[in-house]
Amino acid sequence: MSAPEIPTINDEDLQAETTVEDGKFRTNLVGSADTRAMSALDDMLKKLHAQAVERSFKEVVIDMRKLEFMNSSCFKAFVSWVTTVQELDPDRQYRIRILSDESKHWQRRSLGALACFAVDLIGIET
């Protein structure tokens, strides 16, 4: 079931779509996220967060396995999101599970660093 409240991104380089599965959001990111996608990605993550809190979801899954690249500006949007979740009261927090592709070097490097921002909340799976 799709989540109409969460905007999709359907640019030439980046596609993002969020669905609701088993009481959690699952967002698939495909393509490449660079500076041009930053604003859309930031907007999407903010709405994703607001909806996850409103629905009292305990987990949000981000599937990055088909994401070829993400630049620092877009990572900033992710860091900002993670920080926002971490600053919530513990009973309102939700886990962020990131599905990654170990063969993608940048994912190995950068997602590991991202997980350090909230060790109890972020899980990186390959």
Add this chain to the structure above:
Amino acid sequence: MPSHVALPDALIARFRAVALERLERVDASWVALTHGGAAPQAEDEMFRDLHTLKGDARVIGYAEVAMLCQRLEDVLAAARRRHYRVHDDVDIVVTMAVQFIGMMLRKKGGDRRQGIDLDGFLSQMEDVVTEWLRRSSEAPERSVSVSGRFRISDMPQRLSPNARHRLSALATRVHLESARASGRARERLREVWRGLSREVAELDAAPLAPIFSRHASAAKELARALEKSVDVHVTDSDVRVGAEVLDAVSVAVLHALRNAVDHGIEPLGDRVRHGKPPIGTISLSAAMKEENVEVVVRDDGGGVDLEKVRARAVARGVVTADAAPKVSDAELVEMLFASGFSTADSITEVSGRGIGLDAVRASARRLGGTVTIASAAGEGSAMTIALPQARSVVDVRVLRVPGAQVQFCVGVDWETSAGTAVAGEPSIDLCDVFELGPRADSAPSSASGAGVRLQRGDARLFVANAIVAESTIARRACATALDEPGEVVAIDGEELLLVRPDVLLAAAVAAAESQA
């Protein structure tokens, strides 16, 4: 301990607000430098902001923030040498490091590490940068520390007080082992002790010269940016200080130099008009005055503009307009140390960005020191920072234990009186506690129950077989933490064990309870 005195909440809040502003500028400058569109001053501003943030964080006690700033500085310096042509992974990790610092600054409450993995992040950062440097055509410079956890030259600053105390405790154990040993083993162990204690002392004492040199260069750069001609003369007399003192001096000197360049030294035209040499002079000196390190930053500028301070005092409601004319010059100078006063509205961009004179004074006071300013209109100002050197001497009372391989002493905050053991009173034999074996000669018989009673407030501890001797001053050879039972001190060349009765008492009580 003075270093455990909490800083005022308002000061910490201001530090955080200023630090977050700095971070925003660092972030913006980094983006501009790596993606194009950087203003000419962006690079200098970025390094200055990050460096000042690091120094402020050290003073305020945000050690984790200071550590990450240091690592980030290293990476930015490597990026500068490559004209900011950096790998995407480096761009991401720098961006994240800035965000990470911001997150630690925003965290409220006691544990700024809660929920985050700083060590993990540093490790990730190091991996990324090491790989980048390795792949990069330019070999990493030796001064860049990203490929190694520590630089030896930075160890005094990077080694935590806890680590230094642990090393001291180990050295003390070696000293005790040497006392227990005999023959050549004893001599060999004493050699090891002497080497270790010397190394620990060296670790705890870093030279001021490199910091002075760095700040003097920064002051000259700042002067050039402000189109002022300034000479900075440095005299440090090879003064070496402990890490905490080093941090406090560094921040105070940085603040004083900026202030001298920005406010003290007049523009060229004004100097010539007043018959002064066209080039302003700032002198930076350090000297040991008894147990204090005294650092003086003196300029030959116009002195503190007391009328401006008076006007600001009225504007801020510190004094009424009626009372303002009666405020003395000394009182006006003292107002510069009031909370937020030196960072108030009309201060320029340069010195207004500091954490303020109140924070500089607070950091000195935490170490039992002082910061004062003297000023003469038209002649210049001098800021004097006086900080007690690491507590290198301590007042003690000697406790002689006849026949013992090591003699003892206690701090004078414990009252001592000769007496006999009382049933039920905690009692120890120092030779037993420190496993120094049987005394070599005919000591006063423990069976007689004679010894020394130590008392501080309600705490009492009886030390069997000891005799109170002279009160004197001992030099600390290898300072251990306060929860260690003792440390080695020297009195006129003789090495004694300064014991901590409160620690021994707790151990004696625990032992008695376990036996019961």
